[in-house]
Amino acid sequence: MQVSLSRTELAQYVRKQFENLFPDGTDLSDLPKFIDLALGRVEHCFSRVRLKGYFANGQPRFSHRHSDQYAIFLYYLANRAFHEKPGHPIADKAYALNKALHALDAYYEVQLPDVFAVQHPVGTVLGRASYSDYFICYHNCTVGANLDNDYPSFGRGVVMYGGSRVIGKTSVGDNSFVSTGAIIIDGGKLEGSSVMHGIYPNAGRSRTDRNVISDIFGV
Template sequence: MNTRIRSSLTSKQLAQLAAHQVNNLHPDGEKIEPADLSTAAPQALSRLEHCFSHIGNKYFFDGQQAIFDHLHGDQYAMWLYFLASELHESGGPTSICKKLFLLNKTLHGCDIFYEVKLPSVFLLVHPLGTVLGRGHYADFLLVYQRCGVGSNHDAYPTLGEHVSLRPGSSVLGRCSVGNNCAIATESLLLDQELPPDSVYIGNPRDHLIRPKSAKESIWRT
């Protein structure tokens, strides 16, 4: 998909905005400058474009090109993750990466550390209270509010492609989630293998697994 993103701000303006927000949030005497983000910002915007180009929603893709609005909360949360991740991967200062992570946590209530490797295509849907830890993720990951992915006894989950985490769901520990699976609202998958094309409902003590055929309609593949 060779598109160019239509962004409400240029990468330079986005770097200026993030630097200003970080400095207001952390007036610790170590002020960051927009130039500190200028190398990472264009590549982060390119990663955002690739991601948004696969989302079949008019606020993300208009049929011709990807769209980014810095005043759209879900989109800005995804942008800040990409920016912090790109800065980290390019060898940027750890202190700035941490501040971008905390800015995202403050603005959007989501905890996605810059070292966590989210897939190239994912979607956060009003992700208040969501924590995405150091699991193994694959493309077309759909995550709603109050979701959790994390460890149990130092073991982390592996999620396949086209996995959706519904509101309040969690995947913890030594889990292997197959392709085209959904974790139902308020459900907990713990140290368990979930076969492809499944919907998991419940918790370790009381759960059921139902078949799932169609993929989520939000994706452009």
């Protein structure tokens, strides 16, 4: 994988950000190990994404200066730290840093898929849904629970365009698009190869011949 910083340089870079924003003297000695684990997930993910800047000359590419890529990296860093050592402060710091830098709320306990992407995700909240590979979201999206604490599930290859919401007991089928501004609440089981549109309680769906994995991810 092509990287803008070596693993050692990236660990130093993240450490400085932590110490600047969270100057509480926390032990960060595990940071290099968690960064190695996060970069492993980044490489696996980006090798299956052909969005501009993610892949070049036959190799995945990660740049700490590409803010969408860095947002994905920080999620993976927080998630790996949480799974390796539950309660580790690095998980909390990486999660909070992601919110501070990108206004992306992707909590480390949420299991985002091995292959996903974000595009300028300012104001996006990704709750405790069930996600599948080739998920992509844009700005100001919300995935969350209803009053009964039911969360959505997403099939393989789903796009959430800007300002869309998927809430509650909703199962979005494979190869589906959630339109800009759509609000889907307790939508039940939604067939794949569909476009979700409209606002609850009058939301609807239309068939589509587009393909998320090839058209959006370029795979």
